[in-house]
Structures are given as structure tokens and as C-alpha cells.
Amino acid sequence: MQPYRVWFVQELIEKNKRLFIVPVYQRNYNWNYVQCKILYKDIINAFRQDKKHFTGTIVYIKGHTSSSVLDECMIIDGQQRITTIFLLLRALYDLGLAKNDSIVNELSDYLFNRNCDILYKLKLKPVKGDNCEFEKLMSGNIHELDGSSNLIRNFKLFEQLISNSINEGISLRDILRGMKHLEIV
Secondary structure, eight states, X not given: OOOOOEEIIIIIIXXXXXXXXXXXXXXXXXXXHHHHHHHHHHHHHHHHHTOOEEEEOOEEEEEOOSSTTOEEEEEEEOHHHHHHHHHHHHHHHHHHHHTTOTHHHHHHHHHXXXXXXXXXXXXXXXXXXXXXXXXXXXXXXXXXXXXXXXXXXXXXXXXXXXXXHHHTTOOHHHHHHHHTTEEEO
């Protein structure tokens, strides 16, 4: 196995036609407020200091789907981290939509695959227990969400943290800049 240092958002997530699959044997998403607040604080600090921030490891196996044009990645380790980043990106996206901010186009490229079958539109496929809520969230069906889901609770936490940051003079683009400083192995 060869470890590589990469930028979490630009090199791992941004690639078009990439699908991250969390295998069935992985546990459901279970990060809580504490872990999400720490990650968010790290992102804001990375932005303010204009420095990279090591976020940990993601271990995945590249595979093949029936569609030869898709880069499928089976997540072995790091599914909590990658899922959390997708929740934060979606919260930025929704607030960008509400503010009619041009950042929405860039965020869309992080969240969704372009020019592919609808089955592969979402870049993350969580375990079965989380997938239904994740799909509702990513499709914008906010009124259908289960508030007891960790996915949804953390998404709402990120909305609040982002709003607080905006009130402190930090823009959506600044937060995304901080996320672009996240480095993984």
C-alpha cells in the first residue's frame, strides 16, 4: 500500500465521476457535535492562518462498476470524516443558494457528479442505514428529514456554525478556502 498526501477537497472529492461507497460492514455514521465542532474550528483556523491542516487518513480501494466511466472508491477507513465533509459542503451549498452566492457552482462540483446516470449523481453512497436520509438531504428534501439522524443533526449544526461565522465577517468562500487547506493521507 502506498500512502499519498493529498488535498482532501480539491484532489479527493472534486474529481468528476468519482463515487465513494461505504461498504455494508461499516458502522452507521456516528460523529457527534464535539467532533464536528473540532473539525469546523480546524477549518476556520486553517483559513485564518492560511496553513494546511492534517485531517487524518482515508483508506479506500479503487474498484470498477458496471459503468466503465466511473471511478469507484470503496472506503475502508475514514468514512466518518468523508461523510462529515460532505455534510459541511451541503450546508455551505444551501446557504450559498439562499444568499444567491456564486460559490454554489463550485460547491455543486464537489457534491455531485456531472454528465452521468442519475444513479451515480451523488458522490457518496453511505451504508444502508444512513443512505435514505443522506439522499433526502442531498436532493434538498429538507422537510422530509429525520431530525434524530446523526447526519441531519450534524448538518444543522454546520448550518448554525456557518451562520455564526458569517455574523463574524467570515464569508462562505473563506470557509471553503479553509476546507481547501485540509490535507489527508
